[in-house]
Amino acid sequence: MAPRCLAGRVLVLCLGTALAAWPPGAVRRAFWETPRGFLHYVVRGDVAAAPPLVFFHAHPSSTERLRWLAEKIPPSQPLIAVDYFGAGSSDECICDDEKDEYVDYSTYASFELQICDAEKAGKIIPFGDETGGSPALELAYLASRQNRVDKVVFFEWMYLSPKAHAYVQNVYIPSIRHLHPAANGSHLAKFWYQPDAGPVNGLCVFTAQTDSERAKCLGPREGDADLEKNQQKTVDALLNMRTGWQFKMAWAAYNDKIATRLSLVSASNASILFMYGEAADALENMLGLDHDWSSFHLHAAVPEAQRTVKTIPDGTEGALQSNATWVAAAIGEFLGTWRAGRSVSYI
DSSP states (O other): OOOOOSOSSSEEEOTTOSOOOOOTTSSEEEEEEETTEEEEEEEESOTTTSOOEEEEOOSSOOGGGGHHHHTTSOTTSOEEEEOOTTSTTSOOOOOBTTTBOSOOHHHHHHHHHHHHHHTTOOSBEEEEEGGGHHHHHHHHHHHHTTTOBSEEEEESOOOOOHHHHHHIIIIIHHHHTTOOOOTTSHHHHHHHHOOTTOSSOHHHHHHOOSHHHHHHHSOTTTHHHHHHHHHHHHHHHHHTTTTHHHHHHHHHHHGGGHHHHHHHHHHTTOEEEEEEEHHHHHHHHHTTOOHHHHHHHHHHTSOGGGEEEEEETTOOTTHHHHTHHHHHHHHHHHHTSOOOSSOOOOO
């Protein structure tokens, strides 16, 4: 997928080669060579001068998931965002379906830490988006052992209950393995309407029975801006269609480490921000993914004094884009370094 600009284990600047929708000049693009393929990442600001937010995207998604939120975060806040293997502009992994199907999150996070080191970042702020919360936690764990993490941010991250974990492993993942385009193009509409990582009202779209009912879901809150964001999500899904199941396999495989890792990160005195979208939570509960079970156990692993919880009213899985001002304000307040836009109310 990604062009191999130079051979060797070096940091490579490859301007203009990615497929992304970042505005020209908004970020610096680079590739990091690993034994499993090249990882594409973007950098904004001086990550050596201040702790960067190190962003792990959801699935299906890419670094472009951060684009609209980055516009609301002050330029003084450095950012790093990395595409998982097969997502965005990263290579599909060098994997063998029979014995080595995916890159696990511990390995992926270790590559991310190498990138942070190469960029000369000191302390970092891992930021996990939905399924990206798990590799963000692993990075937080690895960096905490080096005393490099004081803050961690999660949006709509889930810890799967035993029932939900069994469903993801035995039903969901097999259903998305090695997807292929449909001759009639129906897969294009399918990915458009899927609520995963998208700003359209996931609960509304999921329960709609006809196209006219789905159209009503795109109300005034969506508008042209949200349609553009939903299109970016759809493009990301199509790019990752063939190997996206690997991301989900890594997510399911990491689940058993979450409670222990989160407790260890908390024990290092790191503060944790949990953000949720109200509509996304309702959808997860409806689908049997047990959001309420997840949030209870995640919060229980973090002492109350180190835990901040914010819920976005009516927020979908695309709230990082649709509610970017709200999210930026919440992160800035948590970090204590900025306030974005007008003040916002939390529930």
